Amino acid sequence: MKRETNLNNAALMARRHAAVPRGVGYSHEVFIARGENAEVWDVEGKRYVDFAGGIAVLNTGHRHPAIIAAVKAQLDLYTHTCFQVLAYEPYVELAERINAKAPGDFAKKTLFLTTGSEAVENAIKIARAYTKRSAVIAFTSAYHGRTLLTLGLTGKITPYKNGFGPFPEEIFRAKFPDALHGVSIDDSIASIELIFKNDVEASRVAAIIVEPVQGEGGFNVAPAEFLQRLRALCDQHGILLIADEIQTGAGRTGTWFAVEQSGVAPDMITMAKSMAGGFPISAVVGRAEVMDAPAPGGLGGTYAGSPMSCAAALAVLDIFEKENLLARSRQLGERLIASLKTMAAKNKCIADVRGLGAMVAIELCKGGDLHQPDADMTKRLCAEATKRGLILLSCGTYGNVIRILVPLTASDAIVDEGLAIIDAALTAVQAV
Ligand code: PMP
Numbered sequence: 001m002k003r004e005t006n007l008n009n010a011a012l013m014a015r016r017h018a019a020v021p022r023g024v025g026y027s028h029e030v031f032i033a034r035g036e037n038a039e040v041w042d043v044e045g046k047r048y049v050d051f052a053g054g055i056a057v058l059n060t061g062h063r064h065p066a067i068i069a070a071v072k073a074q075l076d077l078y079t080h081t082c083f084q085v086l087a088y089e090p091y092v093e094l095a096e097r098i099n100a101k102a103p104g105d106f107a108k109k110t111l112f113l114t115t116g117s118e119a120v121e122n123a124i125k126i127a128r129a130y131t132k133r134s135a136v137i138a139f140t141s142a143y144h145g146r147t148l149l150t151l152g153l154t155g156k157i158t159p160y161k162n163g164f165g166p167f168p169e170e171i172f173r174a175k176f177p178d179a180l181h182g183v184s185i186d187d188s189i190a191s192i193e194l195i196f197k198n199d200v201e202a203s204r205v206a207a208i209i210v211e212p213v214q215g216e217g218g219f220n221v222a223p224a225e226f227l228q229r230l231r232a233l234c235d236q237h238g239i240l241l242i243a244d245e246i247q248t249g250a251g252r253t254g255t256w257f258a259v260e261q262s263g264v265a266p267d268m269i270t271m272a273k274s275m276a277g278g279f280p281i282s283a284v285v286g287r288a289e290v291m292d293a294p295a296p297g298g299l300g301g302t303y304a305g306s307p308m309s310c311a312a313a314l315a316v317l318d319i320f321e322k323e324n325l326l327a328r329s330r331q332l333g334e335r336l337i338a339s340l341k342t343m344a345a346k347n348k349c350i351a352d353v354r355g356l357g358a359m360v361a362i363e364l365c366k367g368g369d370l371h372q373p374d375a376d377m378t379k380r381l382c383a384e385a386t387k388r389g390l391i392l393l394s395c396g397t398y399g400n401v402i403r404i405l406v407p408l409t410a411s412d413a414i415v416d417e418g419l420a421i422i423d424a425a426l427t428a429v430q431a432v
Contacts, residue, residue, distance in 0.1 A: 007031065030042045039062075049391070051404050051405065053406060055405065058277060058405075058407050059316075060274070060316055060407065067276075067319070074307050084300050090307060097314070098283060102257065103264070104287070108286060108287060109288045109291035110283055112304050113281075118147070120144045120145050120209070120246070121149050123268045126286065126294055130240065131238065135205045136205070137172050137195060137209070137239075139173065142209070143155075143211070143215055153209060156217070174192045175191040176188060176217070177222065180354075185229065189233065205239045208242070209242040212245065213258055215248070218396030218401040219396075227259060240290065241267050244270050246270055249273070251357075252359045255326060257269060268285065277312055281310065350362050364377050381402060382394055388424060390418050
C-alpha cells in the first residue's frame with residue numbers, strides 16, 4: 001500500500017482522535033516522518049532537536065548505524081522462534097554480558113522480557129518465589145509501570161491509576177527521600193520501620209523496590225547513603241532489594257547502572273528502554289540463586305527476548321565501549337547542569353536544577369517558591385519549545401519538572417541548540 005505523502009500534523013491528529021482511544025495520551029501534536037541521532041523531522045518537514053529520546057529509550061540516538069546494521073543482519077537469519085521453543089545464541093550472549101556488567105561479587109543470571117512493566121512484574125514474582133513471602137514495599141512518587149501489579153507499585157493516581165483499581169494486595173508505600181521538600185533519609189527509613197510496626201511484619205516482606213533516580217516522579221536522586229541503608233535494612237530482615245533501572249539504566253547517569261555510584265549491589269535489577277536503542281526488550285538481572293527460584297516454565301513469554309532486540313542490545317553494548325558513552329554521559333550532564341544553572345540564576349521560576357550524569361531536570365515553581373509547583377508554566381514551556389523546534393518532556397508528581405533525556409550521542413552543538421531554545425522559551429512563557 002502506498003502511503004500518503006502530503007500528510008500534516010493537524011489532519012493526522014484528527015484521524016488519531018477518531019481511531020485511537022483517548023487514554024493513550026500525547027505530549028506533542030507532532031507526527032514524526034524521520035529520526036536521525038538527536039534530530040527528528042515531522043510529516044510537514046519541520047526539524048526538531050529531540051531532548052525526549054522516546055522517554056529515555058534513545059541513549060544511542062535515533063537509528064544508530066551499528067544498531068540498524070545488527071538488526072538488518074538478524075532479519076536475514078530468523079526473526080522469531082520463541083526462546084523456549086528454539087533457543088538462539090544472541091539471547092545467551094546478551095545474558096552473559098549483562099551478568100558481567102551488573103554490580104555484586106556473586107554469580108548472576110539474566111531473564112529477558114519485552115516491556116519495562118513486565119520486567120518489574122517478573123522481579124516481584126521471582127522475589128516471592130525465592131523468599132516465600134508476599135509483601136512488597138515501594139516508594140512515594142515511584143513509577144514502575146502500567147500493568148495491574150506494577151500500577152499497584154506506582155505512586156501517582158492521575159493519570160495512571162484513576163478508575164483501574166482494585167490493585168493487588170500486600171503493597172506498602174514508604175517515603176522517598178527528598179531533601180528539597182523536607183523528607184530526610186532518616187524520615188524515609190523511619191517510614192519503612194513504621195510499615196513494619198503498622199502494616200506488615202518485616203518477616204513477610206519479599207522485596208523493597210526503588211528507582212536510584214525516580215524517573216516519572218521528577219528525577220529525584222536517591223542519595224548513596226539512602227541506598228546503602230536500604231541494603232543494610234534488607235540484609236537485616238532477609239528482604240530482597242530490587243533496583244528499577246528501567247529509566248536510569250544503559251548509561252544514562254554516567255555509569256551503566258545508576259546504583260553502581262552508591263556501591264550497593266541489589267539482589268535484582270530491572271532494565272529496558274535504552275538497553276536496545278528502541279527495540280522492545282527488558283531484563284531482570286540478579287543473584288543466580290534468586291533468579292533460579294521459579295521452577296522451569298514459571299518464567300518467559302512468547303516475544304520475550306526477541307532475536308532482533310537481542311541483536312540491537314548487543315550492538316548498544318558495543319557502541320558504549322567504542323564511543324566511550326559513559327564518559328560522554330558524565331560530561332554531557334555537566335554541560336546541561338552548568339547551562340541550566342545559568343538559566344536558573346536569571347529565571348526565578350526555576351526552583352531547582354538536579355540530576356545524575358546526563359539524567360537532568362529543572363523544577364518550575366511560582367516565584368521560585370518550592371511550595372507552589374507551576375504545572376501550567378511547565379506545560380506552556382513544553383508547547384513553546386515544540387513551536388521553536390525542540391521536543392521536551394515534563395514529569396513529576398505535580399507535573400512541574402522538565403526532564404532532559406537527549407541522546408548521549410548528540411553533538412555539543414545540538415545540545416547547545418536545544419538549551420538555547422529552552423532559554424528563549426522560558427523568556428517567552430514568562431512574558432505572557
Ligand atoms: N519502571 C520505570 C522506572 C520506568 O521509567 C518505566 C517507564 N517509564 C517503567 C518501569 C515501565 O516500563 P514500560 O513502559 O516499558 O512498561
